[in-house]
Amino acid sequence: MELSTRTAHELHNMLVKKEVSSREITEAVLGRIEQVEGQVSAYITVTADAALAAADAADESFAKGDAPGLLTGIPVALKDNLCTKGVKTTCASKILKNFVPPYNATAIDKLANMHAVPIGKSNLDEFAMGSSTENSIFYPTKNPWNLSCVPGGSSGGAAAAVAADEAIVALGSDTGGSIRQPASFCGVVGMKPTSGRVSRYGLIAFASSLDQIGPLTKDVTDCAMVLQSISGKDPMDSICADVPVPDYLAALKDDVKGLKIGVPKEFFVQGIDSDVSAAVWKAVELLKSLGAECGEHSMPVMEYTLPAYYILAPSEASSNLARHDGVRYGFRSAQATDVDSMFQKTREEGFGPEVKQRIMIGTYALSAGYYDAYYRKAQQVRTLVRQSFEEAYSKFDVLITPTTPTVAFGLGERSGNPLEMKLTDVCTIPASLSGIPAISITCGYKNNLPIGLQIMGKHFDEETLLRVAYTFEQNTSFHKNRPALGRE
C-alpha cells in the first residue's frame, strides 16, 4: 500500500514502531503531489524543502526516543489563510499575493512544536469567501472524484489534497461551512470545532465571530488526532476558552446505545437532492439499528439563518478587511498619487469581485440608519438560533442532517448564480451562527460523488460527535474509498 494513501493513525503507529521514517512518508506525499497536482490544483504553494527539513527533525526526534506528538512526522496541508512564519500566506488574493507573515498562527506553532510536516499551503476562495474554491485568484481546485466538478469551498484545496492523498491530514477554516461543505464534496471527514475550542490567532480573519480552525482528514480517528493537537486555551485569543481539553482518542467508541439523535426536518430543504436525503435517512436507520434513539424534530427559526449569516459575516468582513490598504504590507497599487488614492486603488485592484461585494454589503449593513434593520436584526436571529439549539439539546445528544443539499456541482455551473451558490451552505450555517461543533462524514455516493452527513453537538462536546461518527464509520466502509485519480 502506498504510504500517501494511509491515515495519520496508521502512519503514527508505523513511525513509533520505526517501520517507516517521516522522510519516506514525506517523499511519498511529495511524489503523489508531483503525480496529480497538475490535475487537482490543491495547493498555492508546496513547501517541499520545509517539509523535508521537518521530516528529518521528526525522524531525529524519534531516533532520540522523545515522546512523539500525535502528528510528529505526519504531512499536513495548511489552508493558505493560516499565517506561517517566513512562508507566503496569500488568502488566494492579489492583495496578499506576496505577504510573508513574521509569525506563526498558534495552531501552526502547535504542529511545528511536535515536528508535524508542513507540506504546503492549500487553495481557497479569496479570503475564504465562497463555496467552490473558484474565487481563488490563482486557479480553481478540482474535485479528485471528478475533475470537472468543484471540490467545495472555501477550504477546497485542503479537502481535495486529503482526498487525493496529496496530504495525510489538513487544517482548514470554517466560517459558514468552509470545512464541512468541501469535506462533504470530497468525501473526507471535516470538523468545525466549538467556537473557542481552537485558537484563531494567526487565522486571517473573514468574520471573527464565526471563523474557526479545524481538521480535514481521511477518517474520524485522524480527525480526533488533529483536534487533540490544536485545541486549548491561548493567551493570544481572548475568545479561546479556558475549557479543559479531553482525550479525544478515548472518545472513539463503537457504541451509540441509548444516545438520543434528533433529525431536524428544516434541514431537508426545498430543492434537496432526493438521493442525498435518502442516504442521510439510511444513516439514521443504521445508527438506530445500533441502539441509538432517533426522533424527528422541528427548528422553525432555521429559515432565517441564511439571510442572517449573509448580513453578519459581510459586516464583520467589511471591518476585518479594512486593514488591507497597501500601507504596511502586501500589494500597493502603482496608480496611487496620494493617501486616499492609495487606499482606493490598492483595494480596487487588490480584491476580487466576491470580496468587494461582501465588503459593500457589510459596509451598508453597518451604516447609520440601516444598522437596526440589518445588523441588529441579524444578531437577534442569531440569539434565536442559539436558543433553538439549546432547546433541541434538551431533548437530544446530537442532531443529524445532510451537510449539503446536493453533491458536488460542475465547475462554473453556479458561478453565475450567487444565490444558488450560497444555498449550498444552508445546512452548515446554523452551527456556525450558534457556535456549536459539527462534523461531516461520508454516508453515500451519487454518480460517484460523495454525499456528506452532518452531525452537530453541544458546546464543547466534540467527544459525542466523534463517538457517533466513529461508530458510523466502524459499521460502514465509505471512509475506505478513494478517488481513482491517477490509479486507473
Place this chain on the structure above:
Amino acid sequence: MTEYEPVIGIEVHAELLTNSKMFCSCPVEFGGEPNTRTCPVCLGLPGSLPVPNRRAIEFVIRASLALNCEVKEYSDFYRKNYFYPDLPKNYQISQYDNPIGRNGWIDITVDGTVKRIGIRRVHIEEDAGKLIHASVGNESLVDYNRGGLALMEIVTEADIRSAEEAREYLVNLRAILTYIGVTNGKMEEGTLRCEPNISVRPKGTEKFGTKTELKNLNSFRAVYRGVEYEVKRQVEALQSGGRIIQETRRWDDDRGITIAMRTKEMEQEYRYFPDPDLVPMNFSAGLIEEQRSLLPELPQARKERFMKEFDLSAADAEMLTSTRAMADYYEEAVGAYPDYKGISNWIMGDFTRMLNSAGIEIDASKVKPVDLAGLLKMIADNVISGKMAKTVFEEMFNTGASPKEIVKSRGMVQVSSETELYPIIDQVISENPRIVQDFLGGKEKSFGFLVGQIMKYTQGRGNPQAVNQLLRKRLSETKG
C-alpha cells in the same frame, strides 16, 4: 447688537500609566527609535488578535468612580471604522453603547462660585500611531510606537460657558487623574490631550450653534487662550453676518490664533459595531468596590481639610493640593515641624520657581520634606538668617544635603553672641570715626552703613537683630 454666550464641551484623552499597550504586550515608554516597540498585534497584521489589558480597564473603572460616574457591571468594546494611515487596522477599538463610566460630574470654582460640570462618559480605547511627513520628497512615514497605547477618553456635557471654566475644569480633572495614579497628565508631552468643542448662541436661546473642535492645546494657558480666541472669532463672524463652518481647528500658540484643519461638513460615518474579537466585560461588584477602595482622598476634599487643619487660605490650599505629590510633600513637612504658613510659603515661592526652571516635579526633587522643615526650624531658632537660608536651600536643592550638614560644612552658623560681635563692632567704630560722629549728630542713615560694615566682617553671618542691638548700645556708650 446680539449678545452671544459660548457653549463648550471638552473631550480629554489621557494615556494610562500601564506597563504594556492596551491589547498587546509591547512596553510603554516615551520616545525611542520609530517602530521599535511594535508587534503583529499593534501593527494590525493579518491574523493578529487583541487581548485586553486588565490593568487599563481597572484604571478606567477607578477614574470613573473618582469622577462620580456610574459604573455598570456590563461593558463592551466596539470598533470605530475609518481609514487613516496611522490607524493600522483602519478601525480603532473603542467603546460606544456601553462605556465603563457614565453620568458623572466634578465641581469647579470660578470667581468664588462653585459650578458642577457633567461628565457624559468615560471610556477606554487604543491610541493611533504618529504620521511623520518626511522633510525630503513628498513621502509620509508612520511611527507605530504609540499605536495601541491604552487611552482613556473623558467627555463632558456641554456645560462649560467660558475659557476660565474650561481651564478650571482641566486643572481639576488633571489633579483628580494624577491623584488616583492612572495617568501622569503631562499636556506638553501629550499624555493628556484636551479637545474642546465650541459653539456660541444668542444669550437666552436654547438651540446650539454650529461647533468647531480645537486641537493642539498643550498647556492650561493654551486651553484658556485657545478657547477665548475661538469664542471671540465665532462671535465676530456671526455679528458681521458670517456663518460658522463645522470643522476642526488647530491652535497656533505662537501666533495666538486658530486655523482650520479639516472641514466636517457631514457627520463622519464610523459604522460602530461590537468587536467580535473581544468578549464583553462583566465587572463583579467586588472588582468595582476594590477600585473604589483604592481611591485616595481627592483634591477637593484635601483642599478643604488643608484649609481647616492648617489654617491656609483657599488659594494656598488649592495650590498645595494641585498635585498629589505636592500635597503629600506639604503634609510630610508640616508633620516634622508645624510651621504651616512658613512651609507653605517656601513651597509655593522659591521651591516652585526652582522646580519649574529645573523642569521637574516636587517628588523628583532632592530636597526631602523633613529637611525643608529642618531649615524652617533653624530660621526660627535664629541659627541662620532668612537670607542665609536662601543660600542653604539652593545647595539643598542641588545636592540633596541636609541644612545642618550645609551650615556646618560652610561654617554658616549665625554670629549673635556679645563676645563675638563686640570686638568687630569696636573695630568698625574705631575705623569710621567720621561716620560715627555723623550718627551721633543725628544722621540716622549712617547707622545702616555701620551695620553693613559689621556684616561684611562677619561674612554675612551676623544675626541682624543682635548686630542692631549691640551696635546701638555701643554707640550710646560712645556718646556718653
